[in-house]
Amino acid sequence: QATDTLAREGPSSPSYDWFQTDSLVTIVVYTKQKDITLDSVIVDHQDDSFRAETIIKDYSYLINIELSHAVQGDFSGLFYRQCQLISKEDVTHDTRLFCFMLPPSTHLQVPIGQHVYLKLTITDTEIVKPYTPVSDSLLSEFKEPALPNNKYIYFLIKIYPAGLFTPELDHLQIGDFVFVSNPEGNFKTSQFQELEDLFLLAAGTGFTPMVKLLNYALTNIPSLRKVKLMFFNKTEDDIIWRSHLEELTFKDKRFDVEFVLSAPISEWNGKQGHVSPALLSEFLKRSSDKSKVLICICGPTPFTEQGIKFLHELNFSKDEIHSFTA
Ligand code: FAD
Ligand code: NAD
Structure with missing residues (x-):
């Protein structure tokens, strides 16, 4: 037997049903939405509790079923x-x-x-x-x-x-x-719709959000013509996945990477320094005058803040910039 609660926010909540055989309990959530993907559903089963969260258009619908027990606890906050x-x-x-x-x-x-x-x-x-x-x-x-x-x-x-x-x-x-x-964040893949030029500005571990983004964009966005990563690090030894990045430039002609070092050894003949208007204006060349662009930026807070300021100075609009922050 199951007792349950359905916590909901938002205008209308999906209904749900469940049925049970000797070995299986099936829960069906009727969302009436076409664009439910696997990452819209988070399911956990711990001890006697079954929890299913469905994320639909900024609202989260939570089903919590405690087998044989009434549901207790606070369902707000992170699980x-x-x-x-x-x-x-x-x-x-x-x-x-x-x-x-x-x-x-x-x-x-x-x-x-x-x-x-x-x-x-x-x-x-x-x-x-x-x-x-x-x-x-x-x-x-x-x-x-x-x-x-x-x-x-x-x-x-x-x-x-x-x-x-x-x-x-x-x-x-x-x-x-x-x-x-559970995941958090406000990046939406809809920002990629009809995208032609994708520019990624990453510093240090600020590279991490770019990994899936890069993979996704190169595979799923047919309009995409150019993807360029400008990767800021202190030294060559700090560059994460350098060989993967270089290999990717051979594998996919749309992709290019440029490394910028803030504390290079004297033999380094690539780009040097911190993020600057000069570096950015040279790097951010659209594939055509009116191409749809998105610039994603992530790194230490001063890097991201300065970067956004320079991007505005270069006349990129708010909609053309996505910054990753906490
Ligand atoms: P902390 O204790 O925070 O210290 C970090 C460094 O700062 C140390 O060198 C410390 O000595 C120094 N420090 C601390 N306090 C001071 C101070 N008052 N003055 C001067 N120096 C100080 N990191 C990753 O590696 N990979 C990721 O994928 C990743 N994703 C992130 C996603 C988001 C949304 C955000 C906001 C951050 C992300 N980070 C990521 C950073 C991560 O959250 C931590 O901040 C990082 O791992 C450092 O944590 P820590 O507790 O080890 O170091
Ligand atoms: P780091 O100290 O190795 O610096 C990497 C590069 O960032 C430097 O070479 C320089 O070009 C630039 N930089 C550093 N400090 C700067 C400053 N004060 N002004 C201008 N540019 C500066 O970087 P790290 O130790 O790898 O730190 C990465 C940062 O990225 C962390 O603060 C982490 O919290 C952040 N991060 C944020 C997210 C997110 O918000 N989603 C994800 C991953 C990492």
Whole structure:
């Protein structure tokens, strides 16, 4: 037997039904929406509780079913599930690719451009920090699975030796757990509609939102003519996935990458310095006068703020700029 609650926000809530056999409970949510995708639905099953969240046009519809019990608790705020560390691989001297496995009864697909929160208990205090999931490689073909079978979630995370959270994360052993929240963020793939030129400005780990974006745009946007990444780092050793990026320029002629170093060794003959109007105006060349452009920017706060200011000075409009922030 099941008792249930349906928490809802928004003008009209989808109705739902369930039916049960000896081995299976099927829950059907009638959304009357055509554009429901797999990343609009998050499902978790923990102990006696089954939770299904459907995200439709900025509203979240939550079904929480407690088998044999009345539902208790607060359903606002972020929901966390425990994920197990499967592998950890060095990507640069201080940045690692972490792979976590979702619980077997969770369906969660983080939408492109969104982040989640990771939570660890550090000396009796819960610490939470945001991180942006990436794909396992830049070169793997972009595939949103047709079935809810994506069991892994990947992160590129820089370890700061004097940081609060990342040294603890780095100390996790294979098999250890971390809590992972629901996704958050305001990037929408509709910003890609009819897009012709995509410019990505990333600094340091500000590269992480660009990974899925790049993959998605090159695979799913037929109008796209040019995708250019300007990647700002301190030194060559700090560049995340440099060889993947260079390989991608050969694999897809629409893609180009330019590295800019703020603290290069003297032999570096590429671009140097911090983000500047000169660097940007040279880089942001449209494929045609009236082409539809989107510029995505992410990095340390001063980088992003200065970048946006320069973009406005170069006459790019608000709608043509998307910045990733907390
Ligand atoms: P912190 O304790 O925050 O310290 C960071 C550094 O600053 C350390 O070197 C520390 O010594 C120094 N520091 C701390 N306080 C001070 C101070 N008062 N004065 C001077 N220096 C100080 N990071 C990633 O690696 N990958 C991602 O995918 C990613 N995604 C993100 C998504 C979002 C939306 C946001 C907002 C951030 C994201 N970050 C990402 C950054 C991440 O959330 C953390 O900020 C980062 O991991 C540092 O956490 P920490 O607790 O280890 O370090
Ligand atoms: P970093 O210290 O290695 O710097 C990388 C480059 O950023 C530098 O080479 C420089 O070009 C530029 N930069 C750094 N400080 C600057 C300043 N004060 N003014 C102008 N330009 C500056 O960067 P990092 O340690 O990899 O940090 C990456 C940052 O990106 C973090 O602050 C992280 O929180 C942020 N981030 C945000 C998101 C998001 O909001 N969605 C996602 C990932 C990372």
